[in-house]
Amino acid sequence: MPSSLKKLVPAAFVLFWSTGFIGARYAMPWAEPFTFLAARFALAFLLLGLLSVLVGARWTGRRLALHSAIAGALMHGVYLGGVFWAIHRGLPAGLAALIAGLQPLVTALVAGRVLGERVLPRHWAGLAAGFAGVAIVLSPQLGAIDGGVTWQTLSAAFVAMAGMTAGTIWQKRFGAGGDLVTGTVFQYLGVAAVMTAASFAVETRTVTINGELVFAMLWLVLVLSIGAIFLLMVMIRDGEMSKVSSLFYLVPAVTAIMAWALFGETLTPLQLAGMALTMLGVGLAMAQPGTRARAST
Numbered sequence: 001m002p003s004s005l006k007k008l009v010p011a012a013f014v015l016f017w018s019t020g021f022i023g024a025r026y027a028m029p030w031a032e033p034f035t036f037l038a039a040r041f042a043l044a045f046l047l048l049g050l051l052s053v054l055v056g057a058r059w060t061g062r063r064l065a066l067h068s069a070i071a072g073a074l075m076h077g078v079y080l081g082g083v084f085w086a087i088h089r090g091l092p093a094g095l096a097a098l099i100a101g102l103q104p105l106v107t108a109l110v111a112g113r114v115l116g117e118r119v120l121p122r123h124w125a126g127l128a129a130g131f132a133g134v135a136i137v138l139s140p141q142l143g144a145i146d147g148g149v150t151w152q153t154l155s156a157a158f159v160a161m162a163g164m165t166a167g168t169i170w171q172k173r174f175g176a177g178g179d180l181v182t183g184t185v186f187q188y189l190g191v192a193a194v195m196t197a198a199s200f201a202v203e204t205r206t207v208t209i210n211g212e213l214v215f216a217m218l219w220l221v222l223v224l225s226i227g228a229i230f231l232l233m234v235m236i237r238d239g240e241m242s243k244v245s246s247l248f249y250l251v252p253a254v255t256a257i258m259a260w261a262l263f264g265e266t267l268t269p270l271q272l273a274g275m276a277l278t279m280l281g282v283g284l285a286m287a288q289p290g291t292r293a294r295a296s297t
Contacts, residue, residue, distance in 0.1 A: 023215075
């Protein structure tokens, strides 16, 4: 990928990833979480598998395919399964997003130990500032906490956050050496198997097919499961995990702006200040050595 296009990858990823709430908002009244996710990732697996054949992508060996499947089960299955299940059971979306906002901090801590990445003090400062900004952006929504906050839903949200952390680190350590397209194919095979098993274990698999559900499925498959995840794989392959994961801090802020523009949800001056703090934190966490010196010339 040309360097000029690589510079656009982080912004495009955040924009794509932030649209996930649109599909979830439309889909959840019409399908159970695990059933919907099983169908979503099975469709993504078929589409990417066909694309791999058409473009003549290099297929990975069995070992790398297995690692990709494990990473996919963690990044997509545990993460999205936990979040969708918790929200479906009444956990406020704002609280779920705040718990997910711990992921960059946890990833930075684990990556430093497991991957040997050096996390500088300014990176820690950036990660902490980013989390504080996320808390400020989501603070108006936390008033919606009600009976949906139980030890089960909170546990699911924390397990989801841990799954995303483990999956991105697993992908960086074991699955980053192969072709991005075919590697993602095996990721979706792994998560589709996990979600299918979960749907048969705990759900009735009742689905109401209508325009909203079809729109949500197409959006989440094409924009999220193919567009955003492919960009994430590029960043994981080329960047340090502590820096890549800090981009997730921008998602709640971008989501809040989208909700304000599309659905008329409120956006207060305090939330705008939180967005500014989040962007400052991401800038610190993503900074390369010598950035400050170059900027001052």
